[in-house]
Structure formats: structure tokens, C-alpha cells
Amino acid sequence: MKIAIASGKGGTGKTTIATNLAVSLLHAGQRVQYLDCDAEEPNGHIFLKPLIDSTEEITVGVPEVDMAKCTGCGKCGRLCQYSAIICLKDKPLVFEQLCHSCGGCMAVCPEGAVIEKQRKIGIAEFGTSNGVYFGHGRLDIGAIQTPAVIKYVKKRIKNDIINIIDAPPGTSCPVIEAIKGSDFVILVTEPTPFGLNDLALAVGMVRELKLPFAVAINRSDIGNDAVLQYCHQENIEVLVQIPNDRKIAENYSRGVMIVEAMPDYKEKFLKLYEDIEKRMKIN
């Protein structure tokens, strides 16, 4: 089982829902893995405080030109769509940061002069948090290949347990990489005009990817009821609502999960999981 937690708008509570859901399921006797795929700003470790037992470098292939073999034909530069390899005065120049690792320059070079070397773009760390399997990716500062880091972390998905994938905010390539292949997506929002606008964008995204989904509303008593109205009109189920509670916010600020500070909330998260399971059976 793979459940992705996503949102259009940032800061709506993806990590809160993902970590609390993981711990609640563990306490109910399930085997759970939490994978933080918000590789630009991963925060799940702040709440789960995992013991890390392996740290792995994440690299992508980038070109290197063997100038002894290069004849300056320019085929590599003409094929590259990202200006990552350009030929000036018959000499190829490589801009590693711009490379998408498509392998085109290496394949097209008639002399075999373009070889692939590895460039580090981030790290992945894996471990456990009191019984929850834990993994996250961290993009290096200044690197841009967020999807490659996410792809690496997702290789750890285990098919026989519950995997909870904490996605990045937004609706573009990193989010798509994080949520694709999921069995169910929870879109977390808040009942404000910004929350509604970005929820509608996220709904467009999951519909385009044809993934089953439902909504969670965080800080449900702020703002107005336009999100509920929207969900009703669009026939989208709201599976859980979490009120705006200063106690939750203060605990969150110190890295304490809701279910630690207020164990009664476990039932709410278990109910969320049961509801997801039911929807999966219907589909």
C-alpha cells in the first residue's frame, strides 16, 4: 500500500498528517514506512527523530569530454536541449548544473569521446523511528534535480507494508515524481482562499494522473467554508478535519507530533486509514 500526502499550497500540514498517520498505524500494530520526498526542505525527521543507519550519496550522470578523442564535430551540442553541452569554436563546453542526464551527447558522439561521470546532487538517509521505517532525501544546496532525489528515495518502497510518502508542495515535476504510482493521495489544504485556489490546482494534477484521492482540511475552523463547498460541488470526499489548536501549533513548533501530545488523536488518524482502505476496495 502506497499513500501519498500532497498539497498545492505549502505549509498546510502535509508532514503533520504523514508523520501522525505513520505513528498511529504503528501503534495499531501495522508495519509502516515513512518516506520524506520533500527533498528540497525535508522536515519529517524533526518529528520522527529517526536513528539513521545508512547514508547514501545520490548522483546523476553528466558528460565529460575526452579532448584527445574529440574531433569537434558539434553533434553533442546540437542535440542537447538544455544548453548543458555547447560547442564553441569546435570545442565542447559542459555545464553540469544544467544537465538532465538524458545520455544523448554520449550516444550521439561518433568518436566515443563523451563519457559519463557521476555528479553528486544530494543524499538519502535511511533508518528507523521507534519501529517506523524511515527514509528521506536531501537535495544539495544549489542543485536542481529534485525529481532524481525523490526517485532514489522511492526505490525503498516495500510492497508488503504501508508506505507513507510525504510529497513536496506545488503541482510541478517534483510533486509528480513523488505521487506517481501511489495507490491513494491525500490532498491537505486549509479553508482559506489561497488554500482553495491551490487545492483546485492539486485536484487537476491528481485527476490528470488518474490517481484516487480525497481531501484533508487542516486548521479547519479558520477562514470560511468555500473549501467544503468546492469539495461538495466536485464530489470530492473530505476524510479528516483537524481544528486550529494553539496546543497543536506550539507542539509542532518544538517538533512534537499531535499523537504524542494528544494521544486521543490516534483514533482520528486510524479512521483516516480505514477510510482510505475502504475507498481502495471500492476501486
Added chain:
Amino acid sequence: MKEFVVISGKGGTGKTSITAAFASLASNAVLADCDVDAADLHLVLEPKIKQESDFSGGKQASIVVEKCIGCGRCSKMCRFDAIQLNGPGNQIVGKTYTVDPISCEGCKVCVEFCPVDAISFKPAINGKWFISDTRFGPMVHAKLGIAEENSGKLVTLIRKEAKRIAEEQKKDLVVIDGSPGIGCPVIASITGADVVLVVTEPTLSGKHDLERVAQLTSNFGIKTLICINKADVNPEMSRNIANDSEKMGLKVVGKIPYDEAFTKAQIMKATLIEYTGGEIAGIVRALWREVVYALE
């Protein structure tokens, strides 16, 4: 003419509400929303669109069914797993290959190596961008298509247009609403800007994300200011963040308390400055004065 960008690292700290308030306070600026995959600034500024254009950030491969011989070379060479044998048959083979537009990164490798030239390569429409008028001056903004990429290129385009308009209309400032994270849209938003304001919150997550984004702005050598929003939710953490920022050589130029006025203003489609003249507005005005001072 100067460029000023509001970013945050962590999402949901209040970037857009604060940018909108600045729109009220800047007397002679062009506004730009560079949070292109979850743009919200227009919800408050209500731009009247004057010019709408398609945005194409790259090209997209597509296999011509009649020409495909089913050899599978494209699929083998594609590093993005974007090509599958699931298309309709033709006069040559029972099944043809197709390109999944969501996975395709427009690298052209399949086009180059198809032995029968069966793959077309045309500009993809990744979104739309707009030049508009608002009650606070001109605004450039965009809408990235659903599940589209190239957000970095779209951000670069918006900044370029905003600068062009600023020069044309003799504006002295471009105020940019950035996106969360540290990846390509953020890098595209801040490269070459004059001053960056990072809006954070007094939580461990906010602190962690601030450290990463501050390292990014420092690598780019951009003057960086810090603002702690909802500072009273955890005063101790606010002090920690202020101390850490100082150690990094960054100045905390504002501490904004939690105030429902932000949400209420949003619902009224008003900036905080339009919504209230209360104490909270005074705090945001003081923050803006610090920004103006840093820009001089």
C-alpha cells in the same frame, strides 16, 4: 531599478500575504508572481489581464503511429521511462510505441535515434503568462499548466518581462513573490536580485528550512533579510532563530505576531494594509521601511 524577492524555504509561512501588503506600500513598483505552480497573489491583487501569451519552455516528442515500425529503440534509449509499447497497431506492426507527455523531458534522444524518422518534436505549451493592471500598478504573472515542467524557465520569463515594464514605465522597483523550497524555481527567482526577504516561522521546521535557503542566497551573494512571522507562537524559538541568523550574518528585520487579520484580509481580497490600520499594520509598515532601507 531594483529587484526585491520574497521567499521562505518552508511553505505556508506567509510569503504571499506579506508580498501583497508590500504591494500596498510600494509607491512605484511592478509586481511579479514567480510562485508559478501555486500562484496566489492574484487572489488579493485581482489583476485585470491586458495581455495573455502561451508559454513554451521546451519541446515534446510524439510518435507518428503510421510510421512506427515497433523496433523499440526509442524506448530503450529513453532515460525517463517515457516511452511504452501501448499504442494502436498500423500496417506494419500490431502495436506501436507512444510517448507519455508527463514523463517526457523533451531531450530529443528518441527523435535523433529513430531509424525511420517516426517521431515529431514540437514546442510544448507548458502554461500561460499575463501582463495585467492592478490597483497598485502593473503585474506580471503566470499559470503553469497542470502537471507541467519548466517552472524555472517560466520564472525567468516573468522576471524579464517585469523588468522590461519597469524600465518602460520608469518604475524603480520590481517586487517578486517567490516559491517555497530551494530548487529550480527558487534559484530562477533570486539569481541576480538585489535583496531577498526570507519569511520564516518559529518552528523547528521553519528554522531548518531557513538554514538551507539562507545558505542558497549566501552562495549567490544576495543581500538577505529575515522576517519571523507568527513570532509569538514560540517566542523562545523566535529568539533562537534571531541568534542563529545573526551568526550567519543575516539581520532579522521584523517579527510579526500571529494575527487573524491576515486570513480575514485574504477572504476580503484585501491586503493587510487595506484591511486594517491597527497595530499589526504598523508592524508590517516598519518591516517595509527596513526593506526600502536595504534596497537603497
